[in-house]
Amino acid sequence: MISILIILLFFTFYIFYVTTKRINIVSNLRFEKNIQAHPSLAKKIGLMLMLISFIISIDQLGFCVGILFNVIGFMTIGGLIVLLTPLQLITYKNICIAFVLCFLIEWFQQITSI
Numbered sequence: 001m002i003s004i005l006i007i008l009l010f011f012t013f014y015i016f017y018v019t020t021k022r023i024n025i026v027s028n029l030r031f032e033k034n035i036q037a038h039p040s041l042a043k044k045i046g047l048m049l050m051l052i053s054f055i056i057s058i059d060q061l062g063f064c065v066g067i068l069f070n071v072i073g074f075m076t077i078g079g080l081i082v083l084l085t086p087l088q089l090i091t092y093k094n095i096c097i098a099f100v101l102c103f104l105i106e107w108f109q110q111i112t113s114i
Contacts, residue, residue, distance in 0.1 A: 001060050003102040006073060008053040010095070013078045015046035017085065026088060050074075 018025060018032050019039040025032060035042040050070075058066035084090050 001056070001106075003099060003106050005053055005057050005060075005069070006077070006102060007099050008049055008056075009070065009073045009077050010081070012046050012049040012053065013074060013081055014090075015042050015049070017078075017081055019043055019046075023085075025085070 015035055017023070018035045019042050025036070054066065054070050057069050060066070061069055081090065
């Protein structure tokens, strides 16, 4: 469940990052062009993803821990996006590898705790 929350936070911050006017983005991912073409709709989608992430984390982790997880996760993922996007290290391949690794670690932890 944590890996799903992390990927939701990633896409939320990335959508907000791509819609800003201050940066020059070299389109590496396909959906960036759609986000840049429709920034108001993209910001609404990003806000909905953030609310979904908050709701799921509060439901699964509790009120205080859920909010704290989202705030710290949003800051951490935001810092990584701001650092790695200009270096063009955020690609479909890297996102999928990171998500699969997080999911496998979480799954292995669930199996060994039984």
